[in-house]
Amino acid sequence: xxxxxxxxxxxxxxxxxxxxxxxxxxxxxxxxxxxxxxxxxxxxxxxxxxxxxxxxxxxxxxxxxxxxxxxxxxxxxxxxxxxxxxxxxxxxxxxxxxxxxxxxxxxxxxxxxxxxxxxxxxxxxxxxxxxxxxxxxxxxxxxxxxxxxxxxxxxxxxxxxxxxxxxxxxxxxxxxxxxxxxxxxxxxxxxxxxxxxxxxxxxxxxxxxxxxxxxxxxxxxxxxxxxxxxxxxxxxxxxxxxxxxxxxxxxxxxxxxxxxxxxxxxxxxxxxxxxxxxxxxxxxxxxxxxxxxxx
Numbered sequence: 001x002x003x004x005x006x007x008x009x010x011x012x013x014x015x016x017x018x019x020x021x022x023x024x025x026x027x028x029x030x031x032x033x034x035x036x037x038x039x040x041x042x043x044x045x046x047x048x049x050x051x052x053x054x055x056x057x058x059x060x061x062x063x064x065x066x067x068x069x070x071x072x073x074x075x076x077x078x079x080x081x082x083x084x085x086x087x088x089x090x091x092x093x094x095x096x097x098x099x100x101x102x103x104x105x106x107x108x109x110x111x112x113x114x115x116x117x118x119x120x121x122x123x124x125x126x127x128x129x130x131x132x133x134x135x136x137x138x139x140x141x142x143x144x145x146x147x148x149x150x151x152x153x154x155x156x157x158x159x160x161x162x163x164x165x166x167x168x169x170x171x172x173x174x175x176x177x178x179x180x181x182x183x184x185x186x187x188x189x190x191x192x193x194x195x196x197x198x199x200x201x202x203x204x205x206x207x208x209x210x211x212x213x214x215x216x217x218x219x220x221x222x223x224x225x226x227x228x229x230x231x232x233x234x235x236x237x238x239x240x241x242x243x244x245x246x247x248x249x250x251x252x253x254x255x256x257x258x259x260x261x262x263x264x265x266x267x268x269x270x271x272x273x274x275x276x277x278x279x280x281x282x283x284x285x286x287x288x289x290x291x292x293x294x295x
Contacts, residue, residue, distance in 0.1 A: 159198060159271060159272050160270065161268055161269070162270065163268075164266065165183045165184075165187055167180040167183060167184070167264060167265045168264050169264060171206060173263075175222070176223070176226055183267075184231070185230075187199070188227060196271055196272045197271045198237050199227070199237055199238045200241075200267070200270060201220045201223050201266075202220065202242075202265065202268075203216035203220030203223075203264075204265070205242075206262055207244075213242050214242070215263060216244050217242030218242075223265050
């Protein structure tokens with residue numbers, strides 16, 4: 001019995017020693033932590049969390065840093081600071097990711113706003129260019145029209161022969177034949193609705209002196225009367241003159257002016273550039289109206 005007791009005492013001492021060493025290490029760690037917290041600075045900006053970096057565990061007890069007989073509380077006490085720091089880093093990473101997403105969203109919104117404003121500015125520039133082109137075209141049309149007006153005004157009294165017809169009468173007669181009426185109608189139809197023209201009517205009659213002039217006047221008056229009554233030619237556009245027995249432009253074989261027998265009336269249609277001005281003035285107006293119509 002005594003031998004068994006003596007054998008168990010050393011064994012109990014060996015088993016109790018690790019527990020005593022761990023307890024002493026725990027107490028020494030508890031006593032060292034306040035001292036470490038007192039000596040450490042209040043804040044440290046070297047870490048992302050704003051806390052002090054983790055310090056390596058100090059040598060504890062008999063076993064030092066490695067305790068083969070560590071208990072659950074000892075292990076928990078060693079790993080809790082690491083787990084807390086990892087959780088803080090996860091929170092910090094999530095906050096940074098959210099801040100990056102917010103910044104990216106604001107940047108994208110700013111880029112889109114700038115792009116929209118640039119598109120609006122480009123559209124305004126295109127509209128301004130179109131308006132400038134239209135203004136230039138209008139100015140060119142106005143310049144062309146002014147030049148045309150100046151030309152027409154300068155030549156307003158310059159009439160050019162456009163058409164000429166001769167009507168024959170039998171001696172002593174002033175009645176218009178059907179052929180004569182058809183010739184007058186042809187000239188009158190060509191000037192309906194036009195401006196810038198005059199009709200020159202010259203009567204010629206055979207005979208001598210005042211008698212020839214009177215007869216030529218009557219033949220010319222019959223032509224003018226038909227124009228006014230049947231073709232509605234304004235009187236102010238007709239110029240009448242009785243030439244009597246004036247020589248005609250043609251000459252005989254001896255080079256002398258010929259006189260005709262019977263009577264005749266020469267109808268000459270004379271025009272200036274006023275009708276051309278009217279046609280040119282309507283074209284720019286139509287072009288300007290087409291440019292102003294929305295597309």
